[in-house]
Amino acid sequence: MLAGVLLLSRVIGAQVVSGDGAAVGRLTDLTVRLDGDSGPRLVARLLVVRSGAPAVLLSWDAVHNVHCGRPVLVAGVLGSRGDQLHDDEILLGRDVLDTQVVDVAGQRLARVADVVLARRPDTRLEVVGVEVGFGGVLRRLGLGRLVGRPTEDVVAWSDLHLTSERGHAVQLSAPRAAVHRLDARGLAALVSRVDTESATEILAVEEPGLAAQAVTSASPEVGERVLRAMPAALAARIVAAMSREHAGRWRARLARRPRLWGRRFLRSRVWPHRRHLFRNPRG
Amino acid sequence: MRLGRGGARWAALLAVLGPGLLAGLSDDDPAGITTYSVLGADHGYQLLWVLLLSTIALVVFHGLAARMGVVTGQGLIGLVRQRYGVRVGGAVLAALVVANIGTTCAEFAGIAAGFELFGISRYLSVPFAAAAVSLLVLRGSFHRVERLLLLVSTVFLAYIVSGFLARPDWGAALHGTVVPTMPMTGEAVAIVTATLGTTLAPWGLSFMQSYAVDKKLRTEDLPLERVDVITGAVLTGVIGFFVVVACAATLHRDGLRVTDAADAAVALQPLAGEAAAVLFGIGLIGASFLAASILPLSTAYSVCEYAGVEAALDDPYAEARTFYTTYGVVTLVGAVVVLTPDVPLVTILVGTQVLNAVLLVPLLIAMVGLARDRDLMGSFATGRAGTLVYGLTTGAVVVCVATLGLTVLFG
Numbered sequence: 113m114l115a116g117v118l119l120l121s122r123v124i125g126a127q128v129v130s131g132d133g134a135a136v137g138r139l140t141d142l143t144v145r146l147d148g149d150s151g152p153r154l155v156a157r158l159l160v161v162r163s164g165a166p167a168v169l170l171s172w173d174a175v176h177n178v179h180c181g182r183p184v185l186v187a188g189v190l191g192s193r194g195d196q197l198h199d200d201e202i203l204l205g206r207d208v209l210d211t212q213v214v215d216v217a218g219q220r221l222a223r224v225a226d227v228v229l230a231r232r233p234d235t236r237l238e239v240v241g242v243e244v245g246f247g248g249v250l251r252r253l254g255l256g257r258l259v260g261r262p263t264e265d266v267v268a269w270s271d272l273h274l275t276s277e278r279g280h281a282v283q284l285s286a287p288r289a290a291v292h293r294l295d296a297r298g299l300a301a302l303v304s305r306v307d308t309e310s311a312t313e314i315l316a317v318e319e320p321g322l323a324a325q326a327v328t329s330a331s332p333e334v335g336e337r338v339l340r341a342m343p344a345a346l347a348a349r350i351v352a353a354m355s356r357e358h359a360g361r362w363r364a365r366l367a368r369r370p371r372l373w374g375r376r377f378l379r380s381r382v383w384p385h386r387r388h389l390f391r392n393p394r395g
Numbered sequence: 396m397r398l399g400r401g402g403a404r405w406a407a408l409l410a411v412l413g414p415g416l417l418a419g420l421s422d423d424d425p426a427g428i429t430t431y432s433v434l435g436a437d438h439g440y441q442l443l444w445v446l447l448l449s450t451i452a453l454v455v456f457h458g459l460a461a462r463m464g465v466v467t468g469q470g471l472i473g474l475v476r477q478r479y480g481v482r483v484g485g486a487v488l489a490a491l492v493v494a495n496i497g498t499t500c501a502e503f504a505g506i507a508a509g510f511e512l513f514g515i516s517r518y519l520s521v522p523f524a525a526a527a528v529s530l531l532v533l534r535g536s537f538h539r540v541e542r543l544l545l546l547v548s549t550v551f552l553a554y555i556v557s558g559f560l561a562r563p564d565w566g567a568a569l570h571g572t573v574v575p576t577m578p579m580t581g582e583a584v585a586i587v588t589a590t591l592g593t594t595l596a597p598w599g600l601s602f603m604q605s606y607a608v609d610k611k612l613r614t615e616d617l618p619l620e621r622v623d624v625i626t627g628a629v630l631t632g633v634i635g636f637f638v639v640v641a642c643a644a645t646l647h648r649d650g651l652r653v654t655d656a657a658d659a660a661v662a663l664q665p666l667a668g669e670a671a672a673v674l675f676g677i678g679l680i681g682a683s684f685l686a687a688s689i690l691p692l693s694t695a696y697s698v699c700e701y702a703g704v705e706a707a708l709d710d711p712y713a714e715a716r717t718f719y720t721t722y723g724v725v726t727l728v729g730a731v732v733v734l735t736p737d738v739p740l741v742t743i744l745v746g747t748q749v750l751n752a753v754l755l756v757p758l759l760i761a762m763v764g765l766a767r768d769r770d771l772m773g774s775f776a777t778g779r780a781g782t783l784v785y786g787l788t789t790g791a792v793v794v795c796v797a798t799l800g801l802t803v804l805f806g
Binding site (some may be wrong): 136206207209210212213220221222223225244249252253 | 468469473476477480481482485504701702703704705770
C-alpha cells in the first residue's frame with residue numbers, strides 16, 4: 113500500500129518546482145488537519161517560502177508528484193494559494209517536530225526527533241508516526257553515520273494526541289483499561305504524578321474500595337488535594353470505604369480548613385487538553 | 396490550625412517561595428563574592444550603583460524565566476530546541492554544559508579556599524562537599540532538597556553581619572548606590588561589566604525556569620512567584636552590597652588590594668576584627684556549597700530538557716537516570732579538577748567566565764523571542780512594553796559583554 117517512507121526533516125528545505133522545472137520556492141513546513149476523521153492522517157497543505165514574496169500555503173492537490181524529496185507542482189497553482197491556517201490545522205515542523213512526548217501519566221519520555229511520512233500511490237503523503245529515539249537527533253545534527261536505521265523508535269500517529277492547541281506536548285494515549293489494571297500502590301503513584309483534574313477522574317471511575325486504598329497509600333497531601341477536588345458525595349463514598357481508623361482520620365482532615373503549606377502543585381497543565389482529536393482516530 | 400485571610404496568603408507565599416530565592420542567591424557564588432570584594436577594595440563605595448542595575452536585570456530575566464517555565468511546562472533548553480531547532484538547541488546545550496562544568500570547578504575551588512581559611516585541607520573538604528551535595532539530591536525529595544538549600548542560604552546573613560562589623564560610612568554607601576559615577580579606566584570598566592556578568596548567568600536562567608517546572612507551579616501562582624523572584628534578586632543585591640561595603644570600609648580605606656574572596660577574608664581580620672573575617676569565610680563556604688549544588692542541578696535539568704526525558708527531584712533514579720547521571724558526572728568532574736595538582740585552574744575559570752558572558756547574549760535574545768511567541772505563551776506572551784523592557788536590559792548586557800571583550804582583548 114505504502115510506496116515509501118520520508119522523514120519530515122529531510123523534506124523541509126527541499127526546493128519546490130513547477131511542472132516545467134522552474135523553481136517556485138522552498139518547502140518550509142507541511143500541515144495536517146485535526147478534523148477527527150478516523151481515516152489516515154494526510155498532509156493537507158505545503159508552506160512554501162519564495163524569495164522576495166510572502167510565504168504561501170498550497171494545497172497538496174497542487175502537487176503533481178514528489179521527485180527525490182522535491183515536490184513538483186502542477187501548473188498555475190499559485191493563483192489558488194492561501195495564507196491562513198484553519199482552526200484545526202497544525203504545522204508539522206512548527207507544532208510537532210522537537211515537541212515534548214509525555215506518557216499518559218505525564219511522565220516525560222523524549223522529544224519528537226522526526227515526523228515519519230509515507231508516500232502513497234496517489235502522490236498523497238500520510239503521517240504515520242513520530243520518531244523519538246536519539247538517533248534521529250544525531251542524524252539531524254549531521255552525525256547520521258553514528259546511527260543505524262533511521263526509524264527504529266517510531267510511535268504510531270494513532271497512539272498520540274496533542275495536549276494543546278499548538279502541540280506543546282505530544283502525549284501517548286493509553287487505553288483506560290491500563291489504568292484499571294493498576295493495584296492500589298500503582299494507582300497511588302499515578303494520582304501523585306498527574307494533575308488534580310486527571311487524578312479525580314481516575315479515582316472517580318474506580319471501585320470505591322480500591323480508590324480508598326490508593327488515597328491511603330499516597331502521601332497525605334496528595335490524598336487531601338484529590339479528595340477536596342472531588343464532589344463531596346464521591347469523596348465521602350471513598351472515605352466510607354476505608355477502615356474505620358483511616359476513615360475517622362480522613363474525615364477530621366477534610367473537615368479542617370485546607371493547609372496551604374506543603375501542598376503539591378499541579379505537574380504542568382496550563383493549556384487546554386484536546387484529547388478527543390487524536391484519540392484512536394482509526395477506531 | 397485555623398488560618399485567617401492574611402495567614403493563608405502568607406502560607407501560599409511560603410509554598411511558592413524557592414525558585415527565585417535559590418536562583419538569585421546562588422548567583423552570589425565565589426566568583427560573585429570575589430568580584431564584589433574587588434569592587435569594594437579597589438573603588439570603595441563609588442561603584443555600588445552597579446549592584447542596583449544588576450538587581451534590576453536579575454528581576455527582569457529571572458521573572459521571565461519563571462513565567463516561561465510555568466506557562467509552557469518546559470525548561471529553557473527544551474524550548475530553545477522546540478522553537479529554534481535541534482542544531483541551535485544542541486549548540487547552546489554544549490556551550491552551557493562546558494561553561495557549567497567550568498563554573499562547578501570554581502564553586503569547588505571556593506569550598507577548598509573557604510575551608511583552608513580554617514586550616515582544613517582541600518583533600519578533605521572537597522570530597523566531603525561533593526558527596527554531601529550528591530547525597531542531598533539523590534536521597535532527598537523535592538521539598539526536602541529545597542528546604543535544605545534554603546537553610547544553607549541563611550549563611551549569607553554572615554556577610555550582612557560582617558558588613559556591619561566593618562563600621563562603614565553609611566552616607567557614602569547610600570550616595571554610591573543611588574548616584575552613578577564612573578572612573579574612566581580600563582580596570583573600572585572591567586569590574587563593572589564583571590559585576591553585571593557574574594549576577595546574570597546562563598546557568599541561573601536555565602535553573603530558574605526548570606526549577607519552576609519541577610516545583611509544578613501554576614499560572615495562578617505567578618503573582619506570588621514574582622514576589623519570590625523579587626525577594627531573591629533584592630537579597631542577592633543586598634548581600635553584594637554588604638560585601639562591597641565591608642571591603643570598602645576596611646581594605647579600600649587602607650589601600651589594600653585583594654585577588655579573591657578568601658584573600659579578602661584574611662585581609663579583613665586585622666581591620667574589622669576576628670569575627671568579621673570568620674563570618675566572611677563562613678559565608679564563602681556556604682555560598683560555594685549552595686552554588687555547587689545548583690550548578691550540577693541546572694546542567695542536569697538542561698540535558699534532560701534537550702533530550703525530553705524526565706527531570707524531577709521527586710523521581711527515583713530508575714525513572715530519571717539521565718538526570719541523576721548528569722548531576723553525578725558534573726559534580727565529580729568539578730571536584731576532581733580542583734583536587735588534581737598542576738591543573739591550570741585560573742585558565743579554566745577565566746575561560747568559563749568568557750564562555751558564560753558569550754553564551755548569555757544569544758540566550759537572552761532567544762528568551763525574548765520565546766516570550767513574544769503567542770503560539771507558545773498564549774495570553775502570557777510579552778507585549779510591546781514588555782519587549783521594550785527586555786530589549787533595553789538585553790542591550791545593556793550586550794554593551795557590557797562587548798566592553799568586557801574589548802577590555803580583555805586590548806587591555
